[in-house]
Amino acid sequence: MRKVAVIGVGQTRFSGAQGKSLSELFAEAAFEALADAHIESKSVQALFVGNALGDFAEGQGMTPAFIADYIGAWNVPANRYDGACASASVAIRDAFLLVAAGVYDIVIAGGVERAASLGTPLATRTFAMFSDSRYEFPAGMTFPGVFALLAHRYAAVYGLPIEKLKEQMAQVSVQSYNHGMFNPKAHLKKSVTIPDVLKSFTVATPIQLHDCCPFSDGAAAVVVASEEAAKTLSPRPVFIAGAGQASSGPLASQGAYLPRLKARELSARQAYAMAGITPADIDVCELHDCFSIAGIIAAEGLGFFEQGKAGEAWLKGEADIGGKVAINPSGGLKSKGHPIGATGAAQVYEVVRQLRGEVEPERQVPEARIGMTDTLGGDGGTMVSLIFKRGW
Structure with a gap:
């Protein structure tokens, strides 16, 4: 090759x-x-x-x-x-x-x-086509519902009180909003606090409005x-140093592995192997935070944090610029926005410009040399991982 x-x-x-x-x-x-x-x-x-x-x-x-x-x-x-x-x-x-x-x-x-x-009504209906249309959609499985279920599963598997998980999820959104404020191409530009997130209306418990991307x-x-x-x-x-892709069937067929998404882990493993690196080598990552719980699950699936520990890492600043790995300095899907067919390319746009040192100084990752993108399609049906390295 x-x-x-x-x-x-x-x-x-x-x-x-x-x-x-x-x-x-x-x-x-x-x-x-x-x-x-x-x-x-x-x-x-x-x-x-x-x-x-x-x-x-x-x-x-x-x-x-x-x-x-x-x-x-x-x-x-x-x-x-x-x-x-x-x-x-x-x-x-x-x-x-x-x-x-x-x-x-x-x-x-x-x-x-x-x-x-x-x-909103037609978008919600058409987005739901990317879960299983024969069994999941008729049962009411729109994507807020999918990720609400994953949040409850996550809390149960890792022994987290739901209120603690909600606080961790809120910090994921707060960090994304903070970076999106400085992204001139971002959809949402606002300053949001953890209390703001926790006071926003419930979309599908425990997911609240500010946990959701637009x-x-x-x-x-x-x-x-x-x-x-x-x-x-x-x-x-x-x-492009590494690339991976994997697929999964309906959410029900993934049940034994949830809240982890096996397709993501397989895809990431392919990309790391091709690039000859480990998660510890990644300086900046644009990952799929369509909902704040999705960001937490993604960070663990990519190997940045231990299972059940990513939310705490966000609260400690370990997922931010200057931390263990800089996650979503663009503002992520949460703040930058989510035009679904364009999202993966926008992630690449951000990572490439980060590695070149071309983004706004408020959100530039210092000395970034290796970056990664993680894009999720449906409820884990399609996963793509891409790894990038500076060439000079």
Whole structure:
């Protein structure tokens, strides 16, 4: 396999409902990524786009073909990826593998979604399609319910009083809000305290409003290139050092392992092995905190903290900049936002810029050299782990 680098990244602002189409949103992110890579659209040999809900948001299928036309990458292979919230990460992983295999030299990959434009009722219903539609959804299993169940399971397995777990979950959100305040592309910008979280209304006990990420519109894109191409185009390439992906069936079939998500642990293990590193080597991680309990479970599944101990680590500052590992300095899904098809690419956007030292000083991780992304699709159905290293 050839070495593969990310040489350009771009992201739109994440927000509530926007007036732009899916193609327009992705084009905005793509043109930023192309400019960052110092290449023109005609250099792109393939286009891979993560998108889960375009059919519902616009009544538009086959979006990547139209996006390719919008950005001037005419007649290239243009594929759509659907891994729910992990859609863009799946697209980037495939771009990495195909460039590594020598099929292409330069690919643009990422994702786009107009989740906020759907409105809350339809967005909630369509998100729920990524749990099991035959048995789970008819039983009322929307995603707040899924993660509320995981929170109760977590408390029971690790012997935590639910009020203590709620405090730990609140700190996850507080930290994300604190970083999102300084991210110009973040959806939510507000200062929130633990009491604010605990006083917010209950969505699905024990999850409260400030434990939940928002529905967002937005897009993000990355330019993936072979090492040889990167040498001529980028003075500061960030190499994709490891990649992993795994899947699971419905939540019920995962019961014996819960609250741990086995697909995540398998995916992370693949990525660590490919990169030749351990969790202790990660300086910065953008992980999937769609709900605060999801962040806690992810940090443990990735090997950063012992099982049952991540929430306490957040309270001690060990998951923050300057701690054991800097988690979600972008603000995470909680504050940055969650346009599901774009989320994984936005995580890569943040990690690449962190390794380059390009983010706002209030949230820059000092001397970051190795970064990781963790993206969850559905209720553990799709998991993707990507590891990045500075190339200079």
